[in-house]
Amino acid sequence: MNYKNFPMVPRVVFGRGSFNQLSEIVAPKRLSMNAPFIYLVDDVFKSNSWLTSRISLSYDDRIIYISTKEEPKTSQVDALVEEIILNTKERPSGIIGIGGGSMMDMAKAVAIMLTNEGETHLYQGWDLVKNPALYHVGIPTISGTGAEVSRTTVLTGPTKKLGINSDYTPFDQVILDPELTKGVPKDQWFYTGMDCFIHSVESLEGTYLNAFSRSYGDMAYNLCKEVFLDGTPSTEEAQDKLMMASWHGGMSIVYSQVGVAHAMSYGLSYVLGTKHGIGNCIVFDHLEDFYPEGVKLFKAMKEKHDIELPKGICATLSEEELDTMINIALGLEPLWENALGKNWKKLMTPKQLKALYLKM
Numbered sequence: 424m425n426y427k428n429f430p431m432v433p434r435v436v437f438g439r440g441s442f443n444q445l446s447e448i449v450a451p452k453r454l455s456m457n458a459p460f461i462y463l464v465d466d467v468f469k470s471n472s473w474l475t476s477r478i479s480l481s482y483d484d485r486i487i488y489i490s491t492k493e494e495p496k497t498s499q500v501d502a503l504v505e506e507i508i509l510n511t512k513e514r515p516s517g518i519i520g521i522g523g524g525s526m527m528d529m530a531k532a533v534a535i536m537l538t539n540e541g542e543t544h545l546y547q548g549w550d551l552v553k554n555p556a557l558y559h560v561g562i563p564t565i566s567g568t569g570a571e572v573s574r575t576t577v578l579t580g581p582t583k584k585l586g587i588n589s590d591y592t593p594f595d596q597v598i599l600d601p602e603l604t605k606g607v608p609k610d611q612w613f614y615t616g617m618d619c620f621i622h623s624v625e626s627l628e629g630t631y632l633n634a635f636s637r638s639y640g641d642m643a644y645n646l647c648k649e650v651f652l653d654g655t656p657s658t659e660e661a662q663d664k665l666m667m668a669s670w671h672g673g674m675s676i677v678y679s680q681v682g683v684a685h686a687m688s689y690g691l692s693y694v695l696g697t698k699h700g701i702g703n704c705i706v707f708d709h710l711e712d713f714y715p716e717g718v719k720l721f722k723a724m725k726e727k728h729d730i731e732l733p734k735g736i737c738a739t740l741s742e743e744e745l746d747t748m749i750n751i752a753l754g755l756e757p758l759w760e761n762a763l764g765k766n767w768k769k770l771m772t773p774k775q776l777k778a779l780y781l782k783m
Contacts, residue, residue: 429677430590432561432572435597437666439659442562442600446479449517449596452558457512459483463503463530465522465564466490474521474564474603483511491525494692494699497543497580500532507537514538517558517595523615524568524577524699527561531576531592534559543587544580552589561594564603566665567615567700569622569673571597577699584693584751599670601662612656613730614700616665617721619672620647621703624717625682626675629761633678640675643668651724682762683713683771687779690752694744695736705732709782713762737780748780749773 436444449460459482466488468474478486487503507515514537520530534556536543546552561571570576574593575586586592607615623643626636646668654661688702697705708725711718725732737745753759753776759767 427678429574430593431677432594432597434595435599437599439600439602439663441598442474442477442603445477445519445560445562445598448598449519449560452517453481454516455513456482458514458516459485459511460517460519461507461511461515461533462486462519462521463526463533464488465526468521468564478521489522489526489529491522493696494584495525495529495532495576495578497532497547497578500529500536500543500578503529503533504536504543507533515557517560519560519562521562521564523563523565524570524618527563527568527570527594528576528578528586530559530561531556531570531594532578532587533557535576535587535589535591543578544582546587546589547578547580547583547585549588550590552587552591554591556591558595560596560598562598562600562603563666563669565607565611565615566601566604566662566669567617567619567672569619569669569676571599572670572673572677574677579693583754584689585755599666601659601666604662604666609728610730611700613651613724613728614698614704616647616651616668617704617707617724618700619643619665619669620651620721620724621684621707621717622672622681623647623668623675624714625684625762626672626679628714628717629679629682630764631679631761636675636677636679639671639677640679643672643675646671648720652720652727656728680757680761682758683710686752686755686758686762687776689755690748690780691736691783693751694740694748697736701732704730705736705783708732709779734783737783740780745777745780746773749776752776 518534626640684707687706691697
């Protein structure tokens with residue numbers, strides 16, 4: 424048996440206010456005065472001096488604000504990498520991503536593509552990256568995606584939505600400061616938190632499950648229950664717990680995989696541009712046949728927080744669009760194998776998948 428030898432995030436700091444340590448954490452990694460740190464920051468913080476004023480810029484360091492209205496695209500990464508190369512005297516000292524899952528993915532992808540040749544879409548898949556990435560730091564400002572800990576960066580390319588899954592993808596440093604998650608709009612807080620809950624359900628119910636995955640999956644699952652069913656979401660304790668649930672949820676799939684909801688959500692995202700968190704929720708709401716207990720809890724959480732999900736989003740799609748959606752989803756073979764086992768193609772046909780999509 425050949426066991427996977429996965430990398431972990433080597434350094435992590437956790438605590439309220441730990442964001443203030445950013446400059447002292449990255450300072451030793453500066454390569455020269457001409458090798459700047461590039462901060463990729465979600466543009467929702469453009470007018471938020473509470474966060475941006477705490478980023479200490481030296482020499483040629485700069486902040487690039489990025490819109491995350493759409494899911495990250497390979498073309499967007501290519502454009503950013505070109506812009507950075509053209510506007511820096513030397514290769515940057517590091518890339519620092521500040522924001523939600525999309526920003527975590529952008530930072531990881533840019534750090535990889537600054538040291539690897541060609542276009543980003545060529546690296547969508549498993550273990551295609553040849554050269555170590557630039558030093559990169561992840562600072563999540565919303566909890567749930569697990570992107571801060573995962574070895575993938577999920578991108579929409581010209582022909583597919585698929586991550587750059589590699590040993591060079593994980594961050595070199597993560598700063599987990601629950602204080603940064605204050606002020607997240609309720610719907611977004613819910614959708615992103617449910618991404619974490621769904622990670623844990625799909626990992627715990629999957630055929631790839633082992634004791635390593637289970638220990639992290641159980642922790643994420645229980646923390647999500649505490650935050651979304653038992654506690655008061657706005658408390659500091661709830662913010663701390665959800666940030667750790669996100670970390671554990673991400674870790675639970677390092678040694679296993681996600682499942683049906685994520686595969687189908689990728690299809691929605693590719694064709695309709697549906698954001699990942701809400702896409703997972705729309706899909707998971709209809710998956711009681713696959714995850715009965717998880718979906719029952721999800722519906723209870725949805726009701727408790729008075730969340731209305733969009734309906735009929737696939738109703739007006741053309742046959743061609745539906746076929747594309749189905750092909751994108753079914754192309755994610757490891758996810759289906761984890762969910763349904765080695766004979767998954769007999770259990771999930773294009774016709775069955777189409778019927779599921781049309782319910783949404």
